Amino acid sequence: MNVGPNEKRREDALKNALIQIFYTDTIGSCHVENAVEFLRPIPNEKIGQILRLVRLISGSVSDLLAFSFMENCSKALEYLDLDQMEEWVTKALSIYEAQGLHPATEFLSRPHETALSFGNSKRVATLEDVAGKLSILASGLTERTIRFEPSNTPFTDGETVYLPRTFSRFRNLEENLLFLKISAIHKISQIRFNSFLAPKDILIKLFPELDELKSEVDRPGIVHLLNILSERFKKTDILNLYSLIETIRIEKRLEEDFNGLKRDLFSFKNNLLKSIGPENSLMGNDAISQIGRFILMNYDPKFLPKDKSLRGYVKRLLKRNSTNIDSLNTLKFLLKNQNVINTLPLKGPFFYVGTINLSKLEIKILERRKKLEKKFVEILGALIVKNQCKGPLKKELEKASKDLKNTPSITDDIDSALAMVFQKGHCKDKKDSFLNCEHIILHENQDLLEKLKGVGREIMEDLGKIPSSYVSSTLDLATGYYDPTLLLDSKKEEAPSFLFFSYPEWDFRRGDYRENWCTVKEMHSNRASGNFIETTLRKYKGQVETLRRQFELMRQDFMCEKRQKDGQEIDIDAYVEAYTDLKARLSPTERLYYRLKQDRRDIAVLFLVDMSASTEGWVNQAIKESLVLLTHAIELVGDQYGIYGFSGMRRTGCQYFIIKDFNEGLTNTVKERIIGITSRDYTRMGPAIRHSTNKLKEVEARIKILLVLSDGKPEDYDEYKGPYAIEDTRMALFEARQYGVKPFCITIDKEARSYLPRLYGAANYIFVPDVRLLHKRVPEIYRVLTT
């Protein structure tokens, strides 16, 4: 490269500066020359500052990172000013410290993303901006917790909505934000209005010519159908076409229900129309353009498709009672026309409609199916249990269960499913029968029954019926015996320093305890060293401060004790009363003073940490962080507290770990034990709760709280699962309450709503949807709970 004398001088100066920073011995002069190349485009007035940053990076962490910085810095200057650049570097350094070189260089190679967070590119909307607000709106619309994740094309798997991380196609920020919002709403509505669930037999009737559909019975209907169609026509755009047709149905429903969203859709489509300009591709007369135009023109009847039969299909979609089957019907009609297939892929501005990811969808639908089956079986099981099946009835139920297994019948709705259970297991003598249907509609069971109906409806959305296997597995659960081989298992633990305790376990099927059934081994939790505590306290510095203030306030809660024999001030109320008593010739009280007393909280709380295998990784980390923050906060208040963990495998191997005993201070040993919390085996909750209750019994306090931190329902390797586990845990909690212990549960299990209210009571549990927020929520919950 030819350079003038000035340039040459500048280059030499740069080289010298770089050699001073890096020492050529260690990096070689060719690298320095490369670096000079990188820095050449930097204007003179900025070079000093840039070199300072290079020195900072190479001096504090790594030469390699410094090179990566130089490589990217001219690009970065397009997006960032020098101050912002400094922040950019600081961020890179912290990524380097936390995650290593590779992620840090990755970060440095994307300066435009940092620019977004500075709002430099003023029109760029980011997913981060909208996700928080939208997830709340999504909960309101769907009654589920919906997460948002980045992806290039918008789609949903039924639980998570995937949206572009950033969007800037429109002229200004508002329009871009609106795009993200509308796209998200479209996905949320696909969940709300059920775009992806339909019973298979209906689909087979709709597409009788597709023989493949009849095979693979268990594949979710619509997913299977769309898969077959896109393979048959060798076009994955069939999926987008379905999405587009569904758009009419779901947007129309949204518009009817939500005026605000209607307005948003209106202005969004105006933006779209403006952005595509006059040469837009929707002027065509093919069927898809007609549909597209109708959508873009806000369903103005003037723009209904001209083709008469297509118009009929579209009009059907506009009706309030239309379903996804109507959309599929429309799809079928369109696919008959070879022209339509030729005009694919979709042109025009329908990026917001996104696509369908069949594989992700299938996974989630199958997961959902399993969860619903489990839920159904458990609720139905609980209903049976509530109606106390015992003695001869139990035998009848067993018989019914066998009968059901032999008949491959299926039930079309929840009422007949219930009838199958309750009529087959019916006693002949009416007086004797506490299992007839009228009885279960007793008020106390109303909740369960309604829940069951809800779950039944959800199952039917997918399968169109309640499979008889669901009913028979319920009967199995309600009547089944234990596998006797499991009882033989008793691994002997031989460690003399451990303490062993035995506890009974509640067997709901016989309505009695199994005496001395579980062995709890109590031991100290493993210790681990490291600077986890310091790192956590540093990481959440702001929160630690807030917590300190909040918890100190709790401590300084003064209580005014009225009507005392002595005290700081005269209690006017008491004085007036005494005076009137005197006047009324009654003997007046001597208690005429009030005393300000620091409120003795007198609370003891036992934290019981679920250390089952499922908590591995993030969850474990989050639990530990929460414990660190919480212990620091509680120390300020002075409440008595203990931290224990539990896990184990099988009834003889329940493990109970002491992390902090009630009489221990927050010593270094305790801190090391907190760091050493690891995930282990299973979640047999009953014995752990019983043991905790015993611990709390020994503590003197007016209020005793058992706070369980968990990530799932009780479950063990053996028969300890399903209703058995739930009922035993419930009984253990019931025992705890009898001893004056208040149980409360903090969970991150999404399914919590299905079983926790039954265990802890509706108000005594809290679900933290995002494990990353656990550290924030746990101390807060503790504060609310005890003030």
Added chain:
Amino acid sequence: MESDQRLSSFFISKKPFYLPVGNEIELAEIAYSHCLPLLLKGPTGCGKTRFMEYMAWRLKRPLFTVSCHDDLSTSDLVGRYLIKGGETIWMDGPLTLAVKNGGICYLDEVVEARKDTTVVIHPLADDRRKLPIEKLGIILDASKEFMLVISYNPGYQSVLKDLKPSTRQRFIAIDFRYPDEEHERKIVEIEAEIDHGLSANLVKLGRMTRRLKEQGLQEGASTRLLIHAGKLIKSGIDVNLACEVAICQPLTDDEELLNGLKEMIKAVF
């Protein structure tokens, strides 16, 4: 004469609006006829107090409402001596007034009162139906018309606020929830005097907020809040502002939740 006047002010002369959602009226009437005390539980603003006003009107009994707080003393309930012109006179408390006049004594949010205060109702709440007044040295027998009603919100998560089992186990308990969509819409429509469409939207919004327990909102918008919003809108306040000040702000201080709630308002209206 004066006491007659005082008493008459406790009667509810105008029929309060109450839309039954289940068999609560029937249950309360039967409880009344059998002299059984009543416990109303349910979330805030779902209509417990209104229900009692309605029952008092229906049964034509005076209603003595006490809003409980942690400084409430037994004398506040039973009565005390006061000084008047150098003389002392006895002043009946609301509980005594109700017992003497065969009225309904309604202790609202009873868990807020200290537990040693609430035990004073024990002898009234079982088959004895007696009220001992220590200061006067007498025991009052409650007449057949006397009824004791307490209410509380089981949704509060503080462990310090709960009813003693010995207190709870004296009552017929009626569980109040927010009314179903159709009933709630009608209630908001009539109470706030707004049109059908607006009340339907307010109820839609309210129900959406009640699904946010998992997002950290302790309680969703009550029917009362929806009515407040309706009244503001009726008086000409912009719908978004009305919902924000009457629904979002009273529910939470959390910035993120507030933004989410505002998003909901925007979606519904």
